[in-house]
Amino acid sequence: MSELIKHPKVMKKLQQEATEIxxxxxxxxxxxxxxxxxxxxxxxxxxxxxxxxxxxVAREARHRVNLMGxxxxxxxxxxxxAWAIGxxxxxxxxxxxxxxxxxxxxxxxxxxxxxxxxxxxxxxRGCPGxxxxxxxxxxxxxxxxxxxxxxxxxxxxxxxxxxTEANGVxxxxxxxxxxxxxxxxxxxxxxxxxxxxxxxxxxGRHLTSMERSQGL
Numbered sequence: 001m002s003e004l005i006k007h008p009k010v011m012k013k014l015q016q017e018a019t020e021i022x023x024x025x026x027x028x029x030x031x032x033x034x035x036x037x038x039x040x041x042x043x044x045x046x047x048x049x050x051x052x053x054x055x056x057v058a059r060e061a062r063h064r065v066n067l068m069g070x071x072x073x074x075x076x077x078x079x080x081x082a083w084a085i086g087x088x089x090x091x092x093x094x095x096x097x098x099x100x101x102x103x104x105x106x107x108x109x110x111x112x113x114x115x116x117x118x119x120x121x122x123x124x125r126g127c128p129g130x131x132x133x134x135x136x137x138x139x140x141x142x143x144x145x146x147x148x149x150x151x152x153x154x155x156x157x158x159x160x161x162x163x164t165e166a167n168g169v170x171x172x173x174x175x176x177x178x179x180x181x182x183x184x185x186x187x188x189x190x191x192x193x194x195x196x197x198x199x200x201x202x203x204g205r206h207l208t209s210m211e212r213s214q215g216l
Contacts (some may be wrong), residue, residue: 018146041100054083091116
């Protein structure tokens with residue numbers, strides 16, 4: 001949500017896709033997520049920049065290996081930096097920029113077969129909850145942007161949004177995201193909506209990061 005609010009053009013494009021798929025229904029069902037190509041690109045791009053685990057679970061070398069000129073002895077613990085891999089300029093154009101278009105018409109998936117993108121690890125020790133997590137994230141995000149518009153309160157501009165992260169076992173933003181959420185009065189395909197960027201914060205409801213994680 002932080003990246004979408006910081007990039008309103010991406011947010012609008014995602015909302016347009018959600019409106020087309022939703023077709024005026026009360027919510028977007030899980031079975032329609034496969035049609036939402038831009039949603040999937042948004043989620044992948046967010047996980048590329050903000051890997052849930054910056055350092056993957058350590059591996060242990062079983063045999064002596066020479067990798068890029070380095071000798072790795074048996075029983076050496078190897079730690080993979082998924083955060084750095086996702087921002088490697090050799091693999092990614094403009095690696096520090098949030099651009100979901102990187103994943104449009106792109107075969108890269110989460111399964112660990114593409115080593116430039118490893119938010120859930122790879123191999124036998126990849127995250128066992130991968131499929132559940134992705135469906136849950138996509139379903140919640142699709143319906144949140146389908147039903148609500150989001151603005152930063154107190155005249156804060158998106159360029160001023162602090163994206164500083166606290167790195168530990170997991171990555172999280174140091175400052176919790178506080179936004180004003182107002183219902184979208186569309187529910188009609190192709191209908192343009194006017195969003196008043198100067199909307200008073202009392203017209204919406206604050207959603208904290210805890211509420212967002214619970215799908216509220």
